[in-house]
Amino acid sequence: MTTKLKALCEGSAVPLLLIVVWEAVARAGWISPIVMPAPSAVVVKWWEALMPAAAYDPTSQSRLAWALSGEMVHDAFASLYRVVVGFLVGAGLALPIGLLMGANKRTYALLNPLVQVLRPIPPIAFIPLSILWFGLGNPPSVFLIALGAFFPVLMNTIAGVRQVDGIYLRAAYNLGVNQWTLFTRVILPAATPYILAGVRIGIGTAFIVVIVSEMIAVNNGLGFRILEAREFMWSDKIIAGMLAIGLLGLAIDTGVSRLNNHLLRWHRGLEH
Amino acid sequence: MAQIVASNVQKVFKTADREVVALKDIDLEIARGEFVCLLGPSGCGKSTLLNAVAGFSLPTGGVITVDGKPVQGPGPDRGMVFQEYALFPWMTVAENIAFGLQVQKKQKAEIAATVSQLLEMLNLKDFRDRFPKDLSGGMRQRVAIARVLALDSPIMLMDEPFGALDALTRRNLQDELLRLWERLGKTILFVTHSIEESIYLADRIVVMTYRPGTIKRDQRVDIPRPRDPSGHAFNELKRELGRLVMEEQQRHADDEMKLAAVD
Structure with a gap:
């Protein structure tokens, strides 16, 4: 103690x-407070943005809806929603493609050159194209986030499938498995430590991309809010927003890490 | 009639710059319910022969039959216990044992009953929901044996299964294996480089030569069980087999020196 x-x-x-x-x-x-506001001012702004703006009115809304009606809460939900949808799209595509590329040499030979060409392009560089393709609003943002999450999950899934110890395959064949059972009950679980490491990196990238994408194409979300605050030179609000972004990022990473530890409870040497 | 028959089995491994004859002119018959040990130094092809019977690596010449049918690949009729345990670390003890039965699409109730019975038989009841990482080496090997017994295969193949265990755990598991073998009547083909282990366990010991792997001696062990490793007959045989194995070990050592000199 x-x-x-x-x-x-x-x-x-x-x-x-x-x-x-x-x-x-x-x-x-x-x-000047425009350059660097006092920390107390930042905390006050943060609290103001977090709390509901209007007084509680039981006729028009429930207590929970009221408690979550603060501007920052709305923005955090908007950002979180984009991260989750974008991540699910990106990782949802990366997982089956990665499994296939890891397990099948021909698929790997066919797709790997394309992957190697696209992978080094930062998702941010797709911003102009994403606006041309998807216009404004959530779609370009989700597209960029999906792109950011796709490659880390893909690369780790491929590596995870390839590093599966041959002894497990031999043991499984000895027990009489067919290809499908081998894949779902042996190769996939054996690759999960790698896949989940990719998921964690992918979520991190998704979170970076969401903030950037909100600065260009949408009118809510934590990224939008700090850019908006700049226009009015509300430095205290900018820093309060950054604080919120940091806390949300921490919450997401903690959640993913908890999930990892649960899914990998069989695994030797757990990390955070 | 013999259950496992190897006739004129050859196995040649080709690498870029040389060929290694791992097995040559192997003729071997193993009867139903027999406990046979393959004994020899490393590099003598005993594991290669076992893997050929298991179907993991087919011979390049000759044929191996099990119950009259040629071996063409691995299968649950020949359950294998590996030295590295090879338990699935993401499955609990009970799930590991149940896996082979699920693969065979057995009824849930039947699987549950078999798993409980095996957990009981191998003293694993208190560990049923543990993961392999939480078990000692001896416990893991019990689970691996239970997993193979669940298949109810007539043949058990064992590749130095107790090689990584300490001496006391090892003796303990040898006794347990003998008890199971006497009770269940399986045919066991057991690879080891321990002379004492082979005499303690086997009905027959097949001593193999270092490259190319051939059968040097097919030795019946008539000492009544339970065998006393300090007894006269035991030690007589140990001395005799020790002489045979050490000749091969010497060839192995010479060969290694030669290879090292070339490099």
Whole structure:
């Protein structure tokens, strides 16, 4: 307990000091609040954006709907929705293609050159095309996110299938499996540690892409909100938005990591 | 009539720059219910012969038949226990044992009954919902044996199954294997490089030569079970087989020196 407490004190010493200095500098008026607002102002803005704007009115809405009616909550849901849909599309395509490419040499030979050409192009570079193809709103955003999630999941799935230890295949053949059972009950589970590592990278990429895509094509979401705040030079709101983006990213990564640990509870040497 | 018959079996491995004759002129007959050990130093082709019977790697010459039918690939009529256990780490103990039965599309109730019975038989009841990573080597090998027994195959093939275990666990599992063999009447073909293990277990010991792998001696073991490893007859045989195996081991060592010198 005491060592834990000590570690906590040590870990928070530098950030706390930084915040105190930052606050002092801002209050002393050495820096314009447009360039760097005080941390207290950021926290106030953050809280304002999180809380419902209007008073609770039981005739028009439920208490839950009211509690979630804050601007930041709406934006977070909008961003999360795009990440989830984009990721599901991207990973949903990458998984079967990766399984096929990993297991079948011919499919690999056919598709690999294309993959190698497209993979190094950052999803961000597809922004102009995505607007030409899909217009404005959610579709181009989902497309870019799907693209960002696709390649990490694909590459890891291929590697995962290829590294399956031959001893499992021999044991399975010895037990009399057919190809389908071998694939679903042996190769797929044996490849899951790799696939899930790809999923985690893919979700991370999806989250980067969602913020960028919201700055170009839509009018809600956490990425849109900080760009909007810039137009009014609301620096405190920009930083509050960044804080929200960081917290959402942390929440997503923690969730994925929990899911990984559950799915890989059979696996030796769990990591976070 | 013999259950497993190898006639004139050859196996040649080709690499880019040389050919290795792993098996040559192997003629071997194993009767139903017999416990046979293949004994020899590493490189003598004993595992190659076992893999050929299992159907993982077919011979390049000659033929192996099981119950009169030529072996063409692996199958659940010849259950294999590997030295590396080869349990599926993503399945629990019970799921590992049930897997072969699910593959055969057995009824759920029948699978559950067989699994419970095997967990009981191999003292694994308290481990049924554990994953392999939580088990000791000895426990894992019990699960691997149970998984093969679940198939109810008449033949068990064992590739140095106890090689990675400590001496006490090893003796314990040898006794358990003998108990199961006497109770279930399986035919067992067991690969080992341990002379003592082969004498402790087998009805017959087939000593193999180092490259090319041929049969050097087909030795019947008439010592009544349970066999006492410190007994006179046991040690007599141990000395005799030790001499045969060490001749081959020496050839193996010489060969390695030669190869090392070439490199």
